[in-house]
Each structure stands twice: as C-alpha cells, then as structure tokens.
Amino acid sequence: MTTLTLAKALNAGLRRALAGDDKVVLMGEDIGTLGGVFRVTDGLKAEFGAHRVVDTPLSEAGILGTAVGLAYRGFRPVVEIQFDGFIYPGFDQIVAQVAKLHYRSRGNVRMPLTIRVPFGGGIGAAEHHSESPEAYFAHTAGLRVVACSDPADAYVMIQQAIAGDDPVLFFEPKRRYHVRGDVDETASLADARPLGVASLVASGSDVTLVTYGALVQTARDAAIAAAEDGVSIEVIDLRSLAPVDYPTVEASVRRTGRLVIAHEAGQQGGVGAELAASITERCFEFLEAAPVRVTGHDIPYPPAKLERHHLPDLDRILDGVDRALGRPNSLSGVEA
Amino acid sequence: MTTLTLAKALNAGLRRALAGDDKVVLMGEDIGTLGGVFRVTDGLKAEFGAHRVVDTPLSEAGILGTAVGLAYRGFRPVVEIQFDGFIYPGFDQIVAQVAKLHYRSRGNVRMPLTIRVPFGGGIGAAEHHSESPEAYFAHTAGLRVVACSDPADAYVMIQQAIAGDDPVLFFEPKRRYHVRGDVDETASLADARPLGVASLVASGSDVTLVTYGALVQTARDAAIAAAEDGVSIEVIDLRSLAPVDYPTVEASVRRTGRLVIAHEAGQQGGVGAELAASITERCFEFLEAAPVRVTGHDIPYPPAKLERHHLPDLDRILDGVDRALGRPNSLSGVEA
C-alpha cells in the first residue's frame, strides 16, 4: 500500500497503462511539458516521450477527432479535457463519432477512447471550470460514463477504462484531487471490482443515499452525522453512471424503502432523474416515499462567492434525507 | 381558418414574425434560395431579402455563434439546424453561450434566439437525420425547449418563440411536416395558449399518457384504440419540455393514478426520466403504479429498415398502457 493523492493515483494508473500497452497514448492541452494544469500527467512525457504523451493544439474537437482516427488505427487514446466546461466544442466528435462508430461500422472499428474530465465545483474557480456535464453523456448511447471518488478507485478505474474496448467518459472529482488515500499499486486489474459495479461505502437501514464523485465524501459525512441522530444511512458510490449498477441500488432500496440521490449537476434531466425513474420502476412496491433528489440548481454554474448556495453540501443532503423520511420541518412537509 | 400543412404553418408563422419585427432574421444552410430542405422557409428570401433570410456558410457553430453576435446587437435570430443530428457541432455555442449569456451579463444582454430543429425519425432516412436530441437541451439551464405537434400550434408557437426574450430550442416533428390542419392566421398571439402550457388533447380517466412532437398523433390513436377495449386514456401534449407544465400533468395523474410517457429519444436520461421522477415526487401518494416509459432504445438511431423496431408505435404505447394498468400479458408482469 502506498498513500497517494487522487491526482497521483491517476498519474500512477496512467503510467501503468502507458507501460503496459504501447498503443496507449495520452493527448490533451498542456498535458506534456506542464504535466497538466492539475499535474495528473506529471512526468509522463519525460518518461514515455512526446509521441505517447502528446501536447496538442488548442482544440477539443481536434483532439477528439484525431483520437478517433488514432483509434481507427488501433491506438487507445486517453484524452484529457482540461476542465469540464471545455468539453462542448468536442461534443459532436464524442456524440456523433466516438459513441457511434462501433455501431456504424457493425463492430469492425473499436473506439477504446478514455476521455478524462476533471469535473465539479467547490474550488472557487472562474466560469466553465466547475461544471458537471455527465448527464449529457449518460444520455448518449454507445458511451460508458464513470466517476471515481477516491485514490484507490481512481488508480484502478482509470486502468480499467483504458483497457476496455468501449469509449469511456472518465469523470474526476477535481476538488478531491489532493485528498490522500491508500492505493495498492501491485493489485491486479483482474481481481479488482469491475468498472460497472457500484460500491457500498456505508451500510445503513433507514435510507439509501446514492451519489458519485466529490459528493461521496459528503455523503459519508452525512451518514456519520445522521447516525448521531439515530438515522441510519446506507451510502452507495455509483462509480458507473452509464450503465448504472441497478442490482446494488435496488437491493439497498428494497431494504430501506427510501432513496436519496445527490449530485452537483442541475436537477432537470440530471443523472438523478434517470435513477429516480428507474428505481421507481423497479422497486415501486418497496418505496415508502418518492425518491428525493439533492442537486445543484438549474442555473449556469454561479460565481465563486455563490457556489456554496448551489452545491449540495452536508446540510442539504441531510435535509434531503429528512424529506425522504417524511420528518417534520423538512421541505417535504411543504406543499409546493 | 386556412388548412395548412405543418411546414406551411411554420412558414406562415415565420412570415408573420419577419413582417412584424425587422430585427427578426432567419439564418441557416439552404434556407434562402432553396427554401430549406423541407421548404419551411420557402419564398421568404424572395419576400424579405437576403439580409433577413440568410443562407450561411456550412457551419453550425458559425451560424449559432454569429447569431449570438447578432443578438448582442439587438437582432432576434431564428436559426435553422438542417437536421437534428447536425446540431452537435454547434453545441458549445448553444450550451456555453446562448444559454448562459443572459446570466453571465447579469441580464444586460438578451439572447432571444429561436433554434429550429426538425427532429425525430420514421422517415426512412440516413444516419443523423432522425434523432431526438431534446434532452440535452432540457438539461441545460438558460434554455427553453418546446416541440410542436400540429399546424395550429406550429403557427402560433413559432411566433411566440421568436417574440420571447429567452432562447428557445424549437423542435419540429419532421415526419409530420406534410400533415394538414386548420390554422387561424388571424388569431392574435396575446389570446393564444402560452408557450409553456401543455395541452390536453384527449380526456380520459384510467391512465395519463404524456408525449410531444410526432408521437402526439400516435397517442391520440392509442386512446381511440384503447377506448374500444374499455380503457380510457387521457392524452397530454407537453408542448414545452423545459419548463414542463407540471400543474396540467399533475392534475391529470392525480385523477388517473397512472402515467405513461412516450418519446422517440432513448430512455436513459431522456425527457421521460425527468417527468417520471418529478411526477413521482409531486404525486407519490396518488400513483397506483410506477410511471411507465415507452421510448426509443438506448442505441444510435438505427438504419431505416430497423427504425420501426426502435420507435414507439401504437402497439408499444398500448403495451406501456397495459404495464401501467398492471394488466395481464403485459411486460409489467415479467420479472426483470
């Protein structure tokens, strides 16, 4: 076991992927000499050379479109989008090409791209640097969408994403890049939890709290705070947003009868909407209350001084838990 | 009253908007001399000139980005995206600019764009010509998203969209362009149903069926077919997908206790997910069954000869109704 930050764990995972398969190439803006604005690719260009860790011209469509061509040629490109809000100029290449080429070519052409996206807010940044665009991709057939939440998972998941033959949107919780955790750098991928499987991070019996990315830690904290108050929260880190590991979530909701979903992205059409709808379809008879969503507002990401009024935090998650439990004073008691 | 096709009704609405406000400009590929590949803008360039009905270079980001600049200057651009699947190269301008500039400028800059998108399948077309991308925009704060379903609505709604000060994604059900209906060309916009209000197109008591665009007609047909079988379906044409007119949907679901949502877009994260989640939140105590979604599969839009196995049709909608009713032989009886 080594203790690594989440950023360093990703770096270690990328290093292992580069070392293990010379068709793996990293591409992005400022990822080479600079090592990425978050230093996730630090040292990799020096180690593997400029044809493996490629500083590209400043164009997201360009990066993604050339990555498609490289995949056509048998490469496994790992693309870094510098910040969440800069992915949209490359949206067409992702949605109309990366997602569809395996289908379009009837399985002849594989698109094993990994598209790394530092996502989410809470870092006091300027506009476009704190967004949570995951729902766009979860709605796009042909893509897989995952989010890591701690160093151990980050290390394994990035390697799994790269090794897999489907394109993966890989969301990294940027405000947790510097959080440390134990990482087993010797572990084999084969033994690891598969990429599509959720993880139960805290057991509980009153309510199921599902989240991913940076909010997993907040959810853990919420479970601890609620326990003091006699409320037992089961926390699930979704890890895979498309496809969702429904068996895990369902099993929990069948026991608790109550579901709270938290994410930073806006509510309208967010990942939580699908989760609430699907769990209601699958567990209607078991639900004692409507699934509750605790999300960012449906607004453009606000200026830094307002972001704490946008992002779900411990209090808002606990308020959501109260609503799911139908407890007094919670918003659930208020007629909308 | 005049009898017009949906395409002609849009043409008439656009003509009235152009005539009524000289800041209204139409922009797009092939909309001028050709009158659009669906002839929706037929004759308008001849009538209003090349500076009001503008054939642009072949670039969606270019069209949308210059439309933003025109809006900055006080124009009201009406942009045509030739087919649904060609909107993605312009996605960044829509999501990061059109949607956010009013917020970013603290209300100083208005973005009264109308972005017309012929959408949906069922026309036997090639790839990218039959998609339903509405959920991407419904998830994007700052945008309004509407879909018309018949000539009368098309005529009024396009004018309302243009007259409004917020950006509107205006989805046109392309496979119904040639369907005729009565249009009152003398009606005043002020008296018309507001853009954000849903319409009850068939009353019923057993189940609420919500849809929009081309499937509204299929839903009407379903209500008729079901009636013969003694099942009473209430059909709601959503018209506005963001924001959704929840009071109308809620009132219906409180009466019927059952909800079926149909759309052509994929299920995962589609507009139906939000609708199911929101109605469950709002009407949990009234629901007798989980809301049922009847949608396209979560696949890239398939080749023409397979599209009937992708699109919800009368049978699939009725199967959904059966599932909502918990009737025998329906899929709801099958353990997943």
Place this chain on the structure above:
Amino acid sequence: MTPSDRDATGLLTRPDQFVQLVTPGGERRHDAEYDPWVADVDSTALGRLYRDMAIVRRLDTEATALQRQGELGLWPPLAGQEAAQIGSARALRDDDFVFTSYREHGVAWCRGVGPAELLTVWRGSAASGWNPYERGMAVPQIIIGAQALHATGYAMGLAWEGSDAASVAYFGDGATSEGDVNEALVFAASFDAPVVFFCQNNQWAISEPVGLQSKQPLARRADGFGMPGIRVDGNDVLAVLAATRVALDRARRGGGPTFIEAVTYRIGPHTTADDPKRYRTDDELVEWGTRDPLTRVLALLAASGVDTDALEGEVADEAGRAAAELRTAVTTIPDPEPMSVFDHVYAEPNSHLARQRDHYARYLAMFDDADQTPASTSAAATQAEGGAR
C-alpha cells in the same frame, strides 16, 4: 482578376489557374512540374482510368435508377466527379487508408468495395456496408467535415509507427467552412501528419454556391496553415493523379500534409431527394458539360492512335455488366433481423442495454405466441391495424 475569370458559381476555373494536363478538348498540356509524376501513364494505363470512370458513371446511373424504383432510400450521385475520384484513388497504395464523405462511390470502387457493400447503407439495411480494414476505407461519413480529423489522427498514428503509408481525407467545398476541417489542417501541420486533404470543389453544397463558403480558391487556404496547396482541374483525371501522387509522395517521405482542391462539378442533384432546378441554371450545366472528364480522355486516346470506338464499346459492355451486378446485388442485401437493432452498440457486455434488449425480445415474442396474445389493449390495436408485425 476580372469577373470573367470566374464561372457561374463564382470561382476561378481558367486553365492557368489550376494544374491541367489534359484540356477539355483532349489536348495534352505539358507541365514541367507534374508531367514526371504521370510519365508511366501510357495509353493502356489511361484506358484503364477511362474504364474506371465509365464504370463508376454507369454504376452511379444505375444506383440513381434503383433509388427511383424504391430499391434504395437515397442516393447521392457522383456524376461529374469521376476524374476527381478515380484520379486520386488510383494514386493510392493498398495500405493507405481513406476517409470519405458520402459521395465517394468512385473511390469505393477503386478500393474494391463490392456492389452489395456499396448499396447497403443507402438501402437502409445496415449502418454500413463493408469492413474498413478489408478495404482500407472508412465507412462513409455524413457529418460534414468530421472525417478530416479522423484521417489526420490516423496519419499521426502512421507517423508514430514509422509507417510510410498515408491517409486521405475526402470532403467537399462546403465542408471547408466547418471547424473540424480547419482544425484538421492545424493538427496535420503541427504533427507533420502524412495525410492528403482532397477537397472536391464541385461548386455546390446542396443549394449553396462555393462563393458563399469562400471568396478565395480553396487551395489557398493551405498556405496559412503551413502546408502546400494544389489547385487541380478536377475533371482531368491525369492531373488529379499527378497531384495526388505528389502529395502522397511528400507524405511518405515525412514531408507532412498537402491540401488538394480538385475543381469539378456535380452534374446531378445533391441527392435523389434534391431538386437542383430550384437553385441553378441550365446554362451552368451546359457550360460544365463542355468540361466532361470522360470525353477528354477519349479524345486524347484517339489522338494517340487508340481505337476508341472499340474501347468505348468494350467498356460500355463491362459497365453494363457491372450495373447488372449492382441491380442484382441490391436484392441480395439481407433485411436485418429485428433484434439486430441492439447489436454493436457496445463492444463489451452492457447491463443496461442487455435488459432493454431482453424486454424488447419478450415484447416481440408476444406477437409470435398464438396462445399468449399481447395484452388486451395492444391486441385490439394490432387487430385494428391488421397485425402490423
């Protein structure tokens, strides 16, 4: 530059404004720079180029007819662009790789794409018709310009592998306005990618004349991006072959990308769904008729003593056989199985799609099973519609 240098569609097409080795009348023009690149093209070789062009023209006509007869959903005719496509594609090696748009049936012909493979996608029977790796040709691209980046990335990969193969991106004049094409030029130059950008300027992007996309000959775009641009008479198969060879040779030798503008003309409609009478004049068609890519080759062959009547006859027979094959092939394309709608969305198992697939299979099974009829309401509907499935 006077307005008279510009043709009806606004762009320069005077012979001295592009590389031309054979005039419309069939005269061989000498060009010190490009002649050496086609020194090997004797009458026999030229006859083969003629044959290619005549066959693809015939196949194109046949496919248009098949569309009119309801056998195809859509067809984008290449008529008029035979020289641009054959001249460029015949410059390729097998291990080169091409990324095209939707109109490059002539390129597909040269890459060995079979008749059923060619028509599959236009019949709407499957998402694509051939395995790209068997033909050295990507499946067609409908998003305008997107493939230019794919070709560039592929070429970057070739260079990194140390291969001397090259890739070619085919796109139209309209495509040059899309960000993707311009970004492809940026990336290709930056990485010295062995890619040839082959722009068929056929004067129109559906109803929009090329003058709306650019006031400058498109080949002039190249220099500013740091690569050579060649403007070639796209109706002169020899000139196109020479220009493409120059570009490929540069790519193979590590010299990086080249941009070729082949000035040509789309004689037919944009697709079978288009009505070009709405946006262009007959005069224009007449004018471009005088610059036909096939007649000039016949004239040149005749002048060099070839019995062109015999050649024409032979090739016409061969083209007729190819067309008959195409007509037969279209009916052999299998209709897809309903459940195949779920195939190949992912390369690996996907739990969500598997479940959706299962549901749909069970749903379909309801209609098969005589005992277990579909749920009552849907049964009613099925009856009402006469059992749609």
Place this chain on the structure above:
Amino acid sequence: MTPSDRDATGLLTRPDQFVQLVTPGGERRHDAEYDPWVADVDSTALGRLYRDMAIVRRLDTEATALQRQGELGLWPPLAGQEAAQIGSARALRDDDFVFTSYREHGVAWCRGVGPAELLTVWRGSAASGWNPYERGMAVPQIIIGAQALHATGYAMGLAWEGSDAASVAYFGDGATSEGDVNEALVFAASFDAPVVFFCQNNQWAISEPVGLQSKQPLARRADGFGMPGIRVDGNDVLAVLAATRVALDRARRGGGPTFIEAVTYRIGPHTTADDPKRYRTDDELVEWGTRDPLTRVLALLAASGVDTDALEGEVADEAGRAAAELRTAVTTIPDPEPMSVFDHVYAEPNSHLARQRDHYARYLAMFDDADQTPASTSAAATQAEGGAR
C-alpha cells in the same frame, strides 16, 4: 528562412517580418504604408499612449498582488501586452464594439471599464462586472475563441443596419486552433463583415508554444480566408495603432474584415495559478525584456525632446493613484445575496426555476428561524459543523 530568424518560441520576430514603426531601442522607422495612419500622433499623443500603458501595467501588478493576498480568486496578467492592447483599443470609436477574451484589461481600461467593474468577475462576486452596452465591450469570454464568432455576427448586424461602426474580436495565438475562430474568418469574409480580428500572439497558450499551433506566422492565415492579414510588432504601440486604424477604416468603408497578428509576449504567468518556470526558460524572458513596449516609447519621446523623467514621474503618480483606487475598489464590490444565485437565468418568468428558487428560499429560512429549527438530522449536522451558515 533560417532557424535564426525564429526566436525561442519558434516564430519569426525579425523586424522586417512585421510592421514596426518604433524599434525596441526607440528609433522611429519609416514606413510609407503605415506612417500616414499615425501622422496625427505627436509627442503629446504618444505621451498619452505611454500613460495608458504605464497605468494598465501598474493596475495589472496591483491586481496580481490582490490575488496573492486573497482578494481575488484568480488574475490573468497582461504584463508585456500593453502596446498590443492600448494601441488597438485607442484606435476605436465609442460606437465600435469589442469582444475579448479574459486578459484584455488594457482594452477594458480604454473602454472606460471602472476598477470595481474590472475586478468583479475575478473576485468571484458576480458573473460579470459591467454592462456591455455602456462600455461598448462584451463581458469577458473564457471559452477560447467563441467570441470571434460573436464579433463577426455583431459586425454582420452593423453592416445590415448600414452603420459604419465596427467590431473587434480579441483572441490569443492558441485560439487560432479552435474551430470557432476559423469559422469566424469564413463568415466574416463571406458577409464582408466590418470586423477586425485582433490576435495577440503572446507566444504561449498556457504551456504550449505558438509553434505547436502553427508553423506559419498567424497573419498568413488571413489570405486563404479571403481577407488581408497584417503582422505587426505587438510591442510597438504606434505600429499597432496604425495597423488597427487601417483595418477599422477598411471595415467602415465596406471593405470587410482584416486579421491582425500582434507579435508580443506574455511576461507573467498564464494566470496567477500558473507556474511558467515549468515550461519556459529565463533566456526567453531576458530576450523579450529587451523588446519592452514602454521603454521604447520613452526613448522615442526623449529623442524628440520630451522631458521623459517628468513624464515618467507624473505617470507613475497617476498610476499609483489608479492602483490605490483599484485596491479600494476591490473591497467595495458587494458580496452577492444568496438568493441572487437564481437571478438572470431567464429573461422571462420560468415556472421550473421559480419553484426551485422557492424551495431554496424556504430551505435557507429554516436556518434563520430560531423557533422552527431545521429537521433533526440536518440540525445535528449544522451543530457538528458549528452552524456553517
């Protein structure tokens, strides 16, 4: 062209490769084409340009300090680019409209943007700091290149209205690789839009040298798109003024767009979050130090008899006062009201957002109301965290 013509970052910066009216040493170089455009710039006027540059340099230093002291979330310094920004912005009329990126504080200064207005967005207090219509300047754009299209559209509108005003798009060298910028060139040329594309080539896009974006001087991009390109010494305020006047004059007279590449250098980090030591050498900094935009103006003024010591002193005082004002202003920027997070998402009432707003207001009210404490679990949390709100 030999490698020695290229500087450390790989691009041509020999004086004869761009328009230069004042050498780094302060000598006035004569240029028949551009001299007439600055014939009115006497010592007094030049002194004013110096003053602008000195003040914005001082403001920039102050803002960097404010960021280091925690008063701002981020600051992207302009140091080194004063001449490019002042020279171009001082060529503008009030009724022109500029669309910038995030680094154009010098342009903002010329447009009358006040100190609090300038810092608001970098303090994170609001989405923007000024009303674009009051300043003739759009709010800053962070999506690289997007504003080039906005400027083009705005200019199309000006042309259609028959106005003789113009718009200017400011962007960086890195931005030239984005599709949006290239598409803007296409649209601007196609519509003869009265827009000036003003590219500050400051040699770097964060850690990427301009040579990665282009092997060609960026101004050469223009010709292929059908517009004139001017390459100007971006550290020579007089040359920048002249070039921008030429471009604006062309725009006003219906001559369409112009692309200006101002060759300059970013002396500081990309932003206060950046560490340029990781990607560039001290030598480079030293070399560019010899081409400072301010010193050469002082030298020229001195040569023409101006008492530059006095001027420097006066201007330093004024700059000091401006900096003090900036420092004061930052603390006067109001912290936003919590509920303002919902303001201005839409221009018209929106039922969905109104409901969400209501919910959040009620949620917040739970914390205010002593009698009605928040629901038990959240109350526990609030206590545990010491009542975060």
